[in-house]
Amino acid sequence: MTPAPPSQPEPTPVKPEPPDELRDWLRPLADALIPAEDGMPAAGHLGAADAQLDLVLVARPDLLRPLQRGHALTGGMSPAEALTALPELDPAAHSALLEVVAGGYYAHPEVRELIGYTGQQAVPVRVADFPEYLAEGLLERVVARGRVYRPAD
C-alpha cells in the first residue's frame, strides 16, 4: 500500500549564511572540542566552520541564532576561555555549539569510515530459521522456569 502524497509540501529551507567572523571564531573552538588524536582528524580541519557548518545549518537552521549569541559573548576570548565561559553565560548557546561541531563532524564520510560506523544503511533483515538462542536452549529454560505472570479473571 502506498500512502497518499503529502498534502502540504514542506517549504524549501532557506540556507543560512553565517558571516566569516563567526566561522573564524568557530574554527579553533571546534579543534579544541574535537582535537586531532588517536588517528582522528580535528573538527576544524574537517570543515566544522566551513562546509560542515553549512551542512548542519541546512538541517538545523535553528542553531544559527544561539551560535551567533555564543560568538557575540565569547568572540574576544581564547578557545579555552570561551569554552569555560560559555556554559555559564548562555547554556543554550553552548549546547548549540556542541551540536554544530559534533553534528558536522560525525556527518562527515571520512569520520564515519574511520570510526567504522555502518548504521543508516538499508540491509534487508534476515530472520534466522534457528537463532542461536534457540540452539543454546535458552528459551527452553525460560519456559521451564514457569510462568511469570499472575492469572486474573
Next chain:
Amino acid sequence: MGSVDGMEHTEVLIVGAGASGGVAAGRLAEAGFRVVCLEQGHWPDRGSYPAPRPTYELEARQRWSGSPNVRGLAEDYPVEDSGSDVAALMFAGVGGSMILYAADWPRLLPSDFRTRTLDGVGDDWPLSYAELAPFYERTDRAFGVAGLGGNPALPEGADPPLPPLPIGAGGLRVARAHDRLGWHWWPAPNAVLSAPYRGRHACVQYGTCMQGCPEGAKASTDVTHWPEAIAAGATLRTGARVSRILTNSAGLATGAEYVDRDGSWRVIGADVVLLAANAIGTARLLLNSASPRFPDGLGNSSGLVGKRLMVHPFANVLGYFSDRVDSYIGHVGAKIVSYEFYETDTSRGFSRGAKWSLAPTGGPLTSALPTRAGSSTWGPGHHAHVRAHLGRTVSWAIFGEDLPDEDNRVELAPGLTDSSGIPAPRIRYRVGENSRALLDFNIAKATESLVEAGAYRTEYESLMRYSGWHLLGTARMGTDPATSVTDPHGRLHDVPNVCVVDGSVFPTSGAVNPTSTIVALALRATEHLIANRRNQRTAA
C-alpha cells in the same frame, strides 16, 4: 458525507488520524458507515524522512523530535510542561505518534486489569485480559507484529503473526546473562515487519524508527489502515484542527467546529463523534468544549476529565562492553524484554513493577552527546569516549507502572494557544513515591543484569524527562459515572454519542508500551458501536 440544512453532515466524525483513529475509521468504513476524520497534521511523506541523511541525528533533535514544543510546527499545539517531571511527546499527522514511536508491541498482563483486587492499588478495569485478547489478536495481524509465541509472561494465545526480528549480539549477551541469573527474558514483539506482509516491505534495519520508517516496515496507520479505509469510503481531511465538540439542548453532540488549512472556520455535523486525539489532546478538546450546559467541560460531571494523567516514568541503564555489539543496526524498539520484576512483590517495598526493553544506543552523534544515560568528553579523550560508546553499548529501558493520581493532570493553560488561537494544554505530573521506589529497585537490578552480561561499566538515568510518549488515563472508563468519564466501551457517561477511543480511557497504566492495547481497545469500542447502532442515541 451529506448535508443537513446546508451543513456538511456525516454519520461518524473521528477527531485524530493516529493509531486509534485509523483503526476505528477502517472498521467503520468496512461496515458501511459514512466516516469523516479531521486531522490537524498532514500526510507524512516517507521520502522526506531523515533516515538516510548524514544529518539524521541532528534532525532527530529538532524537526523530528517527539516534543511538539521542540518541533514547533504549525500543526503542533504547544504543551505547557515546565512544571512537570516529564515532557509530553507526540506527533501530529496521519499515523499520529506511530510515525515516531519505537514500535514495541507488548500486551498488558492479566494482573494489569485487576490491580485493586490483587494489590490494593489503582483500580480494576471494567474488562479483563481474556475479554481483550481476541481484539489483540486481530490488531496484531492488522499491524503485522513480529515476535515469538510461548512467552511465559503471557497467557497462551499471544503468538504474533510474523517471526521475531533478530535480537543482535547485545541481545544474545544479555539473554545468556539472564539464563545464568535464572531471570525471565524473551525476544521482543515489535510492530515491525520481519518479512514482507500484506503488500508492505520487511525491515531494512536503518535503525532510525523513531524519526519515521522510510521503508514502511514499521506499522503506523498511514500505511496499515488509512489506504484501505479511504478505499472503503472514509474521508480523511488533513490540516483540519477541531476546536470544540458542539452539543444541543438535549445534551447530545451535534458535530464539531474546526479550522481548515486555509484558516477558515467550519462546522461539520455528525451523529456520533469519536475522540482519538491522545490523552492530552482529547482531554484538551473536552475541556475546550465547555458550554452553559457543561460548564466544566464536556463529559466532566465526575470532575475527572484531564485528571489521572499517567505517562510511565522511564529510567534507563547503559552497559559498556569491550566487544562491538552494533546495536545501532536494526529496529529501535526492544531487542529482548524481561518481565522478571513486573508483578508485585511486597517485600520490595512498593506495589506493581516494571517491564524492561533492551534498546540500542544510537549512532555517533548520540555517542558524543547522549540523549539517555551517558556522558560527554570534549578535548583530549573525546575520540576514546565515542569509540567506547558507539556500537559497544546497550541500554535497558525501564518502564514503571504509573499509579493513577488525580494531581497529575491535563488542564487548559491560561493565555497559551496553538497557531489557530485555540486554548492549549498544560500538564502537571510528578513522579510518585511508589514510582520512585520502583524505578530505583529496577535500576539496581538492570545494572546487575548488564554486569552479568559482561559490561565493564554501567551508567544510569533515574528519570528521563523527554520520555512522555505513553499518554494515558485522562478520561478513564468505568461503570460508575461518579468515578469515571466513560463507560466500559469509551462512551461518555454524560454525552452518549461521544466516544473516546484513545489511551485516555485507561483506568491504570500497566507497565508496558501502550499502543497495542490502545488499538485493541479502539477496535473493541468500534465493534460495540457497530453492534449497537440501532440503539445509538443521536441528535438528529
